[in-house]
Amino acid sequence: ATAITVSADSGSQVIYEGSAKRFVFISESEYGEKDLFSNFKSIMPGDTLTQEIRVSNAKDSGVKTKLYLRAETVDEAYRDFLSQLTLTVLTENETILAETPADQCGALAENICLGTFYAGADTTLDVILNVPEAMENEYQNALGKIQWVFSAEEMPSEPTDPQVPQTMDNSGFPLLVLLLLVSASTAALIAVVNRQRRNGDL
Numbered sequence: 001a002t003a004i005t006v007s008a009d010s011g012s013q014v015i016y017e018g019s020a021k022r023f024v025f026i027s028e029s030e031y032g033e034k035d036l037f038s039n040f041k042s043i044m045p046g047d048t049l050t051q052e053i054r055v056s057n058a059k060d061s062g063v064k065t066k067l068y069l070r071a072e073t074v075d076e077a078y079r080d081f082l083s084q085l086t087l088t089v090l091t092e093n094e095t096i097l098a099e100t101p102a103d104q105c106g107a108l109a110e111n112i113c114l115g116t117f118y119a120g121a122d123t124t125l126d127v128i129l130n131v132p133e134a135m136e137n138e139y140q141n142a143l144g145k146i147q148w149v150f151s152a153e154e155m156p157s158e159p160t161d162p163q164v165p166q167t168m169d170n171s172g173f174p175l176l177v178l179l180l181l182v183s184a185s186t187a188a189l190i191a192v193v194n195r196q197r198r199n200g201d202l
Contacts (some may be wrong), residue, residue: 046133056122072147073106
C-alpha cells in the first residue's frame with residue numbers, strides 16, 4: 001500500500017491520477033491553504049450553503065478503480081465551533097452519505113465507497129452546511145477544519161464491465177484483497193463566522 005498525504009487546494013475537484021498513483025485536489029482558498037470547501041467562508045447565522053465537489057478517475061483504460069471517502073476525528077481545538085454546525089453529504093442521485101454535526105464523523109468514520117470508476121468517469125458530491133440562526137457572536141471569526149481522506153483501490157477491468165461509474169457500489173466492503181491502495185488527505189473545511197448577524201445586530 002502506498003500512502004500520500006496532501007493538504008488540499010480550495011475548490012471543487014478530487015482527481016485520482018492512477019498513472020502517478022496520487023490524488024490531485026483542485027481548489028482555491030483566500031486563506032492560502034488547500035481546502036475543498038471554498039463556499040464555506042464568511043458564513044453567518046442562518047446560512048445554508050452548498051459546496052459541489054466533483055470526484056473523477058483519470059486512470060488509463062484497462063483498470064477499474066473504487067474510490068472511497070472517510071473523515072478523520074476532529075481536532076479538539078475546532079470541536080466547540082464545529083459542533084454548532086450541521087454537515088450533510090449527498091451523492092448526485094441525492095442519496096445521503098452522511099448527516100451529522102460537523103464535529104462528528106458520523107457515517108464517514110469508516111470508508112464509504114463512492115462508486116466503481118472506469119477511465120474518465122466521474123461523480124459529484126453536494127456538501128451542505130447549515131448554520132443555526134441562534135449561533136452566538138462568541139463564534140465571530142471562528143475557524144474550523146475537518147480532515148477528509150480519499151482512497152483508491154485499483155482492479156483489472158473485465159471485457160463485460162460497464163464503462164460508467166457505479167455510484168454507491170458497496171458490495172464486498174471491506175475487501176480482503178487490495179491490489180493497490182492509495183490514499184490522500186485534505187483539510188476539507190474552513191468556516192469563518194462574521195462579526196455581524198444577518199440582521200445587522202452585533
